[in-house]
Amino acid sequence: MIVLEEVSKTFQNHTAVDHVSLEIPDHACLALLGPSGSGKTTLLRLIAGLEMPDEGSITMSGRVVSSPDVFVPPSERRIGFVFQSAALWPHKTVAGNILFALDALPESEQHQRLVPLLDRMGITSLRDRYPDQISGGEARRVALARALAPRPETLLFDEPLTNLDRPLREDLLCLIAEAVRANGSTMLYVTHDEYEATAVADTTIRFDKGRIIG
């Protein structure tokens, strides 16, 4: 379970997250829906450990991961993250991008995980290509595969289908929903698109001006 207690974050004079409290049960699929600039990405980054809260605490699986006194680095939070852009490392191949997330495992196990994952995402033929040699949709599949590879307890999605056309978005939405359920992870999906929120999540929370509004 992920528990946020009175979490706040301010950038200079702008309060991005304002005393937010939230409980996300294990295996829940939750969508955070809000307009641009509402602070939903900051909330996601706080959970990931990419930002430190100014106030409040974040607990994951019963362990405090962020508070004014405690900070657990992102790599130790057992999370997967799919960013707004695919954010693939340009100097690594498709396989290299995914294998980086499996670095802690023995080499034989890395490949045991890689092969079925590539197959499931339909990107086996791309494994030796570099990010600039694949399309936008393929890049999102690779980003999803990278997030799923270490079998994280929590999957975080930050508007992962931005700038994709409708058929591709629908295709990837199905893939995300299917992959999350197969993985058994808790999911938090941030979007400003109501259609995406309802298509991928069981529960939708509305967010605006740094606060949960419904």
Added chain:
Amino acid sequence: MAIPRSFFHMFRRTLSLEHCLYALVLGVFFLLITSPLIGLGVDLLYAALKGSLDLSTPLLLSSRRLELLAASIGLATAVALAGIVTGVLFVSLLWRVSREILVFILLALLALAAIPPYIHALTWSSLFGSLTDFLPGLPTTGWGISFWVEFMALLPLAILLTWIAFASVDHHLVEVGRVFGSDMDAFLHILLPLSAPALGAAFGLLFLICCSDYSIPSLFGADVYALDIFAQFSASGSSAVASLYALPLVLVTVLVVIASRSGIRTLAQTPDWLSVRFGTAPRFPRFFVGLQVIACILILVQILVLFSGLVFTTGNLTTFIHSVSVAQGELTYSVLIAAGVILISLPLALAAAYELKQPGLRGAVAWTLVLLPLAIPASLTGIGMILFWNAPGPSMIYPGLLMPVLVSVARFAPIAAILLFVQLRFIEPLLFDAAAVFSPGLFETWVQIRLPLHAPGFFVAAGILAVLTLGELGATLVVAPPGHGTLTMRIYNYLHYGAAGEVAGLCLMITILTLIAGACTIAVLYLLYRGPGRTVETGGKPE
């Protein structure tokens, strides 16, 4: 009919007043920055045609020349490498500081980077001189101390360039790395490989600066190739012989420029690098933190030795006032030269900045021409300037008071062009399009729209031109008219012949002038950063 009409339109467009002015200013810019090369080239050709030249000179490297060349390259490589390694360690430490402190440190480094190298030579030689009382065997001359002082002098610049190199990497890619691996893994496997081209360019820039500078090695009794070019010219009186003699070093520096070109372009194109930040501090292993602390101590030592050395060697206020008053003539001439360089360089550099923005071959040619002067050792630039301006046409310029101005324009106007190019990237192009739609004429567009938008870049470039010109020695020494010297020349002479208190007073004066120029530049850089027309409005913050 369509083809002749489009041709006519293109022809008319090219002949518009704006385009003609642009072409004229651009032509003058490229003529001035390549004038030393033109002078050297024509002189070489003339001497070769006359048959008065042994063309095997560059090929016949005597053991002494080979030794000098290897030592110069070795020194420059060692200094650049030490600078980049320290820069990488120090910048990875900056990752954890708050944004305000980060901006302060970077801007302070910018001001420190502008302090001329010979001032570091003075403070470090004073320190080593004092230390010999306690450690009699401590060497006070030679390659070791030359390396150390050159390293200390270039350290702030190395750190700044390393920061920009790191900032050229999309920080989201590093963040993804932090999610999937440890901070050390993200640093080693993501940040370092992705910033490698820009780090390579930073290495190249430091290498070029070190290769073309002879002031520090010569003060510590270490002969370098750049100094020998000057010595060769003085001994033989033949510029063509000196040019041929310089060719092996120029070949090396040109190769470095070519190798660094795309990386330098990446460095210059890094958008909004002051706002790059990471939300949480990284956790590095202990050994790495230890190395970071050493890098931090090095920069603190650099600052401490610089300022305490200057104040203690100057002694008291009377010595300071005396040394400044006896050098009033040089001080006035130096300030006038700096003002002249700014006035001539800025309009020319603006046209060049637009040219650097061009895509494809045109942009590539402009970048090559702009970076080429960096490959020419300062002393050779001076010789080339004499050859160009002493020709029958423009001979009224040489020997004259304007020569030190022109030599600094040739050396530093390219840097102003790169700075204005960087600022140009911060300006939303639609603002210019809107001006073209709504403005009644060309003059109004420039006065009311373009110049105010370019103003912060002009101020920054002016500040940097001023400090570079105040510290210029290698080329000015060659072209300065008889009876007229700059402050830097006077200091350099003092450094050779003693008079520690007076020279420290003058160095303190130069440092104060540099820091004033630096502070003004920083103030305007802040305006540039906060100023009008910036494309990025989020300041790097997530929504």
